[in-house]
Amino acid sequence: MYFLELHCENAKYNRDGTFKIEERCGSISKWTVLSSGRRTGELLRLAALSMTGLKFSAKFSDEAAKTIRTGARTLRLESLVARHKETDFGSPGPILLGSGVSIGRDGKFDSMRPSEITNLSRACHKWKTTQSADLARNFLLAYGPVLVAHDGTDDFEFNNPDKRLDRIGSLFRDDWPLTDPEEFLLVTKRLAKFRRFGPMQIMRRLAKLPAEHLHLNTCDWDDDDCYLKDRFESFSDWKKRMLLPVIDMCRHMKDAFPHCKRPLDMPGVLLLHSPQAFCIHSRFEDWLRLVDEMFPNLQIILGLPKRLRKKFPEALTAKLLPLPVCEEKSEKKTPAKLPSKSVLLIQVDGRLPNLALMKLSRHFKSQGKNVVLTRGDEYLKNPEAVFASCIFNFGTSPKRLANLRKYFGDSLVLGGSGCDVRLRLDESIERLEPDFDLYPELGDRAIGFLTRGCPKNCPFCIVPQKEGRTRQVADLDSLLQKRKKLILLDDNILAHPDAATFLAQMARRDLRVNFTQTLDIAFLDKEKAALLKQINCQNTRFTRPNHYFSLNNDKNLDAVAEKYRLIDFSGRDNVEFLCMYGFDTTLAQDVRRFKFLRSLPGAYVFVQEYRPVPGGPPPSAKNFFDDHCDDLIDELAGICFTQNMKSMERYFKWVSRAYAQTFGKLHTNLVDTIFRYNNRHRKGAYIETLAGTRKTPKNR
Secondary structure, eight states: OEEEEEEEEEETTTEEEEEEOOEETTEEESEEEEEOSHHHHHHHHHHHHHHHGGGGHHHHHHHHHTTBOTTOSEEEEEEEEEOOIIIIISSSOOSEEEEEEEEETTOOEEEOOGGGOOOOSSOOEEOOOOTTOOTTTSOEEEEOSOOOBOSSOOOOSOOOTTHHHHHHHTTTOSOOOBOOHHHHHHHHHHHHHTTOHHHHHHHHHHHHHHHHHHOOSOTTTTSTTOOHHHHHHTSOHHHHHHHHHHHHHHHHHHHHSTTOSOGGGSOEEEEESOGGGGSOGGGHHHHHHHHHHHSTTEEEEEEEOHHHHHTSOHHHHTOEEEOOOOOOOOOOOOOEEOOTTEEEEEEOSOSSOOHHHHHHHHHHHHTTOEEEEEETTOOEEOOSEEEEEOOOSSTTHHHHHHHHHHHHGGGEEEESTTTOTTOOOOHHHHTSOOOGGGOGGGTTEEEEOSEEOOSOOOTTOSHHHHHOSOEEOOOHHHHHTTOSEEEEOOSOGGGSTTHHHHHHHHHHTTOEEEETTOBOGGGOOHHHHHHHHHSEEBOTTSSSBOEEEEOOSSTTHHHHHHHHHHTTOOTTSOEEEEEEESSSOOHHHHHHHHHHHHHSTTEEEEEEEOOOOTTSOOOOOTTOOOTTHHHHHHHHHTOOOSSOHHHHHHHHHHHHHHHHHHHSSOOHHHHHHHTSSSOGGGHHHHHHTTTTTSOOTTTO
């Protein structure tokens, strides 16, 4: 965002008035230089209050109340900002945004209704300020006249969701220390070494620009053999003082835009109360040029004494920043019109090609129909018939189904387990070979069933109800259609009496097979194990060897280990076990499963939350925790697999949320584990909202 205008009423020094940023032909001045003094200091504080809104109230209510004019009961602030699509709202929307806040003598902040915002000089979209002002995206940073660095105690674990509020608070108080520069440099350099683009940009600029503008010996800061802590310690105090705010600004831009490849180039607002205090006078102009080049798209508003205003570089005064351009909301896309005699097939969800739709395609093409496939809830006009297949009953699938029903009405024919497990294709269509041309991305891969059904009767599974017992439904020739790669969808192929025969045929033909629905290790024996060792088992994309099994409880683990040893896996193999959670296992049973799998050479997990199909038993976490749950969670946090830990991270979050709902607190070790490597910038908000189980001033 960029700051454009502030109107205040009942301010202590600025009284009633309006402050506007100079605009020139769709641009604003990058540098706005004001005369230092009580009015300018207060103006910067008022600007910060107006842009942070109610988010500021919890920490600085007493300081905010001191800005109210003597005799007045309420300070009223109205502000106007220009928002950038890439940082502030992510989609077409209003560019000019006006908001207002009132502050009482007791420090209480109240949002002004849009109808009360009447003093801004131009038409804009008026917005009622809420507690959820997003400081991470609406980037505002401010520095007061006194800056002191942390001494190695700075919080790089991101436990505080509003770290930048401390920096903004330095306009009001002198006791908010800045980032420990040595620690930040070490953290950033380590991330840059692992090819993280944002840290790489930061280290390159910190190595180049201080050397160019301040003549500091930083040129080799991004070299692998440069020990930054010793190098920074070798600087004299006045050199450190010049770098301290610059390093802190880098830290907060990285935190605000953690997934951006060039975070220092992002737009935002920087307020500087007395920047001349950051360095000696002879280097002040050079320091300004450093900040200008380090942060090319930050709008900077600062207060300077008269003697320094005269020396302010003219080249910086002339710099402009283009205001974001308003994008008109695009017209609602008119659905394309299909040619006559067209059949529309819709894959509502699922990543794999939909076999039922492939058989429907074969059926209608044999009748001379034009067949069109769409995904999700894309709409096309004028179909002769519409068939949609929905596999799941969670996530976006129900909403997509509702939208499709609303649009196509009675002409829509629905099928799939996400709708009704009893629905079937006509037998004549079921017997057809699938139309592989419907999914050209399959390439040389075949997909289908050799067998359907399962002899087990697991309460969470729809297969017994939908398919019945195991039976053969096709042969390899009809499945492969002369291909050598096969995605096999069988529910439990090892349970079929002729399983060994099927495996022998695959091995003899030298097929590459993906058993995508996993194999039931309980039905493995020496003969089947020997045949599986001969088959080139692959992942779904056929890019590496992969075996798939399932382990949905902790029963008979000794038997599972014995079966596992039949194939003689080594630590170099990729053996994925699908482990369901949230149905009938306890934390103790889950930990036992994961520890067991960690002990198997080559094994890792893919954890999957139980999601009931229509009519299935509901999920339940009842009795999930016992008296030893804290120790068990510590054990869980220590279980690390060689791959697929993103999947385990989802399970950790599920356990953390269940723990918060049960005990009203977070398990600290588990939270630290969740955010050890990914999304660290979200850790503070996660803690503040108790894993999303409660509302706080941030998300009310």
